[in-house]
Amino acid sequence: MDRGRRHRPGRDRQERHARRDHALRAHGGAQPVALGARPARVDLGARARALSRAEAGPGPARRGVAPPGRSRRRRVRGLRADGLRVQRVGRLAAHRPGHVVGAGAAPLGEHAPPDHDPGAAHDRAARAAPGARPREREGRRVSPQIRVTDLKKHFRVHERAPGLAASLRSLFSRTHRTVRAVDGVSFEIAAGERVGFLGPNGAGKTTTLKMLSGLLHPTDGAVEVDGHVPQRREAAFLEKIMLVMGQKQQLIWDLPPADTFDLNRAIYEVPRAQFEETVRELTELLDLGDLVRKPTRELSLGERMKCELVAALVHRPRVLFLDEPTIGLDVSTQVVVREFIREYNLRHDATLILTSHYMDDVAALCPRVIVIDKGQLSYDGGLEALVMQVRPEKRLRLRLHAAAAEEEVEALGQIIEREEREIVVQVAQEALAGAVSRALERLPVTDFTVTAAPLEEVMSELFARSREARERSE
Secondary structure (H helix, E strand, C coil): CCHHHHCCHHHHHHHHHHHHHHHHHHCCCCCCCCCCCCCCCCCHHHHHHHHHHHHHCCCCCECCECCCCCCEEEECCCCEECCEECCCCCCEEEECCCCCCCCCCCCCCCCCCCCCCHHHHHHHHHHHCCCCCCECCCCCCECCCEEEEEEEEEEEEEECCCCHHHHHHHCCCCEEEEEEEEEEEEEEECCCCEEEEECCCCCCHHHHHHHHCCCCCCCEEEEEECCECHHHCCHHHHCCEEEEECCCCCCCCCCCHHHHHHHHHHHHCCCHHHHHHHHHHHHHHHCCHHHHHCCHHHCCHHHHHHHHHHHHHCCCCCEEEEECCCCCCCHHHHHHHHHHHHHHHHHHCCEEEEECCCHHHHHHHCCEEEEEECCEEEEEEEHHHHHHHHCCCEEEEEEECCCCCHHHHHCCCEEEEECCCEEEEEECHHHHHHHHHHHHHHCCEEEEEEEECCHHHHHHHHHHHHHHHHHHHC
């Protein structure tokens, strides 16, 4: 550098000021404002970068990165520039050579999306890694839409003995116990799957659904639904899900269901045209007609349940949590609701998790089932595979036009039911063909059918095995 230039601090300062003023004017800097007028919006991030470049002058410095050989300390208070939020890492942050403020943040001046989240970016990178467990990567496999890992929910419950004395003692000294409602459950569900979530009363089914929908915070473990953590209750997450509980309702009692539909449209900010198209489609599928204009109090239970489904689906959710949606409904209404749920799943590729004690619902809707008992996973797999695993035997039902000899019937297998002209025999899978041939040859058979064991018996057997396994372990 020229010796004369080194000893001209005044001129250097003037040049820096000139560069700064030029940069401010180029990036929307301060302009004269008329009295009483509102000042124009200024991109503070652009101004900050312009000032930084002007003061630094020409050189190798990049925006957001300190040049080599220089070190300075700055206060970090959550700077926001061009949609990028630099994480607050403390009151003082040192700018070391090549160091970017904010762990995981993009360099200042490099545009990042407004919803840039370093943690989410890390998760996406981990899922895309070659050693990760996604179901699909690069168009070949798809990562699960719902991922549950070692999920736990424990409740602290107050206990006291009956009686007045125990009540008075509990005012000063209480005893508690911990209820493990969900205790280490893990599973994954792909987009568009229909899964039955089964278990006896108190198994933890509803508690799990509440954690998946964000109503409850888990005690431990991780839950991810369509890229969101449910307990954060983000608006983008709530727009994608719906939870229908057969024992609770959202319809306003004294107003027609159409008013509740419109209220949900406003809550979810659904465009009017899309809302009207969705309501028309759903009411046609459920054959509601003018029922949506009658006060809710005048509707039957089945009609109210149909309207509940429409109200829950006006925003076209991608994930459906159904907790006993057909409870208390007559047989014909149950069939209509099942067909409606299946049709919605096929039309919109929606993911479905269904809990129900009606095994007909499960058999009609869910090729896959997840079974929990006392908060722990008992089975996760195909429904047919579960039946073959627990009750592999088949049932041969014979209709006769005349009485049959007792020894001939007993030779077929174990007799389950017997009436004058109808017999049900339980036969092993490998012996079924021989039993059918023998019955047609030696018995006066007019008709016969072969069925698997009823799902109710399969589930009862599975729960009994789980209970015995727990008792042995204790």
